[in-house]
Amino acid sequence: MSTATAEPAGRPEGAEDAQGAERAEGAEGTGPIRFGVVGTGWRSEFFARLARGLPDRLELAGVVTRSAERAARVRREWGVPAFLSVAELLAAEPEFVIPSVPWEVTPEVTGELVAAGVPVLAETPPAPDAAGLRALWEQVGASGLVQVAEQYPLMPGHAARIALVREGVIGTPTSVQVSSTHMYHAVSLIRHTLGVGFEPVTVTARAFTAPLADPLSPKGWSDDLTPKDARTTLALLDFGGGRSALYDFTDNQWWNPLRSRRMVIRGSLGEIVDETVVRMADPRTPYETPLVRRRTGLDLNLEGSEVRHITFDGRVVWRNDHTGAHFSEDDLAVVELLCRTGAWARGAAPEPYPLAQGCQDHLIALAVEESARTGEAVATGDEPWSA
Known part of the structure; x- marks a missing residue:
């Protein structure tokens, strides 16, 4: 694994x-x-x-x-x-x-x-x-x-970040900002990173439309850079106890090369911003450590193109146990x-x-959509699967 x-x-x-x-x-x-x-x-x-x-x-x-x-x-x-x-x-x-x-x-x-x-x-x-x-x-x-x-919590980058959070590297996780994927997938990442289960959550969301070129989709390259209306949904999720999340997703963000993906995890003793971890070496010395991927197939490396492992402070925090198939990172997660x-x-x-877990992810995702549609806060409660 x-x-x-x-x-x-x-x-x-x-x-x-x-x-x-x-x-x-x-x-x-x-x-x-x-x-x-x-x-x-x-x-x-x-x-x-x-x-x-x-x-x-x-x-x-x-x-x-x-x-x-x-x-x-x-x-x-x-x-x-x-x-x-x-x-x-x-x-x-x-x-x-x-x-x-x-x-x-x-x-x-x-x-x-x-x-x-x-x-x-x-x-x-x-x-x-x-x-x-x-x-x-x-x-x-x-x-x-x-x-x-x-599969999203098992993707290499997310798995490495979640592993560090669970080790306590940045203290107690308090907030997550996800701008990467949509709905239940994003909620899964949020819940796993914060370590929340089936607690009630209050969602406040808004949707905005703005022009954006969309040159790449599942159908391939369009060869068209004409900006078209794209919807962005922003949502604040309040889990209580000082734990919160910001959901940020734009139509076709998975594919569109003009919109990046990012993740910020904040804790009581530091934060993780994408591939960079910030915390204190001592009471007066903040410092940064990168998450480093080893990718093969670059330059004169002839091992084939794939990610082999991710290191942090000189130790492996995620390892590819399916080497040789040359899978993408999403493939590896699946x-x-x-x-x-x-x-x-x-x-x-x-x-x-x-x-x-899957039911809870989608329940919260539906609350995001409802709040964005109505402009009102939406609160989830106890459900049959909560027990």
């Missing part, structure tokens, strides 16, 4: 449920982790590509699609089995299944899989709205079979999550990202 200290925050003690204990009794713990996917969108192809790149650890047992024509195309282009029903996929004995389907379909597929007793790694978000989250929790929450595919989910499904590791 990349780093044990980057495990999701807020996991309750004794998180391994009865089903996990039962799986542990029969867990072989050998060979590649076999998983299945329901759906054939771009995210599904993403999982297939990662399995091809790491065949010694991951094996895609099959993909479910509703069209025979699409199934034939998946077999031909992805090189994996394709089925027309969940039942056919389960006959191939995957160790867990990923519902990679539209938001509104995810709860339905998740419920079907849980009813069959199969561990699930639900895509984000696990349900489209607050009512859907509550209904899903009522249906499958007690099963202990559902995890959520939230692969790590898949491996952790496989280990959990075999009863050999704790839950990687329990459903309760």
